[in-house]
Amino acid sequence: MEFPADLKYSAEHEWARVQNGEATVGITDFAQDELGDVVYVELPAVGSEVAAEATFGVVESVKAVSDLYAPVSGTVVRINEALQEKPELVNTSPYGEGWMIVVRMSRPEELEQLLSVEEYREQIGAKEG
Amino acid sequence: MSSAETSPGGVAARGLTFNEPLIFEQGGEGRAAFVPPAADVPALDLAATYGGLLRSDGLPGFPQVSAIEVVRHFTRLSQWNFSVDSGFYPLGSCTMKLNPKINEAAAALPGFAGAHPLSRDEQAQGTLQLLSELADYLCAISGMAKVSLQPAAGAHGELVGMLMIRAALTRAGNPRRTVLLPASAHGTNSASSALCGYEVIELPCGPRGYLEAAEVARRMSEEVAALMITNPNTLGLFEAEIAAICDLVHERGGFVYCDGANLNALMGLVRPGDTGVDVLHFNLHKTFSTPHGGGGPGAGPVGVSARLADYLPTPLVERVGERYALRYDVPHSIGRVRAFFGNVGVLLRAYAYIRAMGGSGLAQASADAVLNANYVRARLRGAYALPYDRPCLHECVFTDARQAPHGVTTLDIAKRLMDYGYHPPTVYFPLIVKAALMIEPTETETVETLDGFIDAMLRIARECAEQPQLLHEAPHLTRLSRLDETAAARRPQIRWLPST
Secondary structure: OOOOOOOEEOOOOEEEEEEOOEEEEEEOHHHHHHHOOEEEEEOOOOOOEEOOOOEEEEEEEOOOEEEEEOOOOEEEEEEOOHHHHOOOHHHHOOOOOOOOEEEEEOOHHHHHHOEOHHHHHHHHHHHHO | OOHHHHOOOOOOOOOOOOOOOOHHHOEOOOOOOOOOOOOOOOOOOHHHHHHHHOOOOOOOOOOEOOHHHHHHHHHHHHHOOOOOOOOOOOEOOOOOOOOOHHHHHHHOOHHHHOOOOOOOHHHOHHHHHHHHHHHHHHHHHHOOOEEEOOOOOHHHHHHHHHHHHHHHHHHOOOOOOEEEEEOOOOHHHHHHHHHOOOEEEEEOOOOOOOOOHHHHHHHOOOOEEEEEEEOOOOOOOOOOOHHHHHHHHHHOOOEEEEEEOOHHHOOOOOOHHHHOOOEEEEOOOOOOOOOOOOOOOOOOOEEEOHHHHHHOOOOEEEEEOOEEEEEOOOOOOOOOOOOEOEOHHHHHHHHHHHHHHHHHHHHHHHHHHHHHHHHHHHHHOOOOEOOOOOOOOOOEEEEOOOOHHHOOOHHHHHHHHHHOOOOOOEEOOOOOOOOEEEEOOOOOOOHHHHHHHHHHHHHHHHHHHHOHHHHHOOOOOOOOOOOOHHHHHHOOOOOOOOOO
8 A cells, every 4th residue: 555755644535735834635545445346536617615523525425424534624626527437536546536625724834733644654554453 | 167167956956947038128019918999989180189298209129029028038038037035135235034914915905006196185084094003004114203204215215314304404404514424324324414504524443333322422523413323233233332332423413313214123122213313214115125126116114203203294184083195294304305204115125014013913923033144144254254243133234354265255255145045135335344245034944944044054165165167157057157247237229229
């Protein structure tokens, strides 16, 4: 299972890639593996506000429907329209083509609350055990 | 793969069934099941009467079929089906018990079946009497003060209960903002809360599998409108601290909603009203043996404590002297929630069940349901992982943890059970248990049936180690083998179009 070192992680299994005050958000390889085949992703509208630790959407797999939690607060500036037609991108490329939203951060200091790759690995290791 | 491998025994066998096209693809132009005699009244000029409302293009694709084509079509489809009348159906949380056929006879009595819903009270005294008595029986069984029979199903009952709570709090000055939900609750609880405008706060279960009062004390506040709790919960465990939890919620002015979907473990033994809850819904189509599984109709009557009695939907059916009448003067009623009086045909079947069982019979049914679930639990715990290994109530929850090292999942085990002739248990629910297998045998099964099912589960556990591929490809004996559930969900084709 792959966990890129340059990402920040949430305890709820989202990742954030930060660039120029914007955070690209998706779910981790561990999360997509736990969910199984993703069949539907519901994302917020561009321009809407999201708050850290609050839900911003829903991911539905053959097994379960799960909330998506925003790792940071801010305004949604882009959403991954491709997931509408091809939700399987979340499974095949969780850190790439399976990204979900881009947030212009209103409180970048929240990034410090997120987990490093080592901390996230430790968390799911504990959960798997 | 040899036929011995794919036909493992159990109660299932290979057999002849029929391919059957859609009804739209059958028949021929002008074919009909019945040709009515010529009209003996003047024909209506449809175009003159309805003008532009009249369809001129016909109904393309509307089936034109003979009587035998219709009969065979639906009989053949029914032969593809699996039902509680054809086999053991241990679908956790669904209480797939026997639907006594006498209930059907009772509900089909012409006086009930032919009653018009717009009849005046004095023309429908029999039906009203039964509805009134059913509400009284449900009060006696649950310990609630008053019951509305209107809600059409469990989740509808939840919505009605939450609407009453919201109405009562609004009238007291503040509808409040949030609802507390234990992680072991039914999934519909959060939807019902959200529909009533509440934000849901999830509470973790304690290590023994039930919600602890200390957790409620920590999260309860004047912002919390209600706590919704399922008892017994989705782990099949009794919420042991329910009374203390109700006290904590009440002290801060909140209400406790009890999801009664799992009442089959309690009827005649525990009255939820005595534990302090304010609202309880009943799933008559589970606990009280009316048919379900085909999408309805169900019935989800809702009972309330005295605190909420003035908010019940109208009309209520009540005895007035020697007569029965519909009552509309409930002071703060949330209004009507369903046409007429709910699904009366289902209510009549539940009435027949309660009368046939009697109080001691209902208590015995609950005790037997608990005994059967514990029998399954005790005989399978050596082969399957049991995350909460303690006596359960009406259902028990296993996981695939011991089979996973062989690459076999809960889904594989469920599919393989079909080859043995058993409906799979509920899988991957409750969500708090990873890869759950949730088994609810109900009280109506014999020990021979339970043993047959358990033996199949034990053989499957051995197959996991010896022939995992057999499980990955299961089921083998069904009309169709493993379906591509992912493709079905991602690219559903749900509309038939005539071929040109």
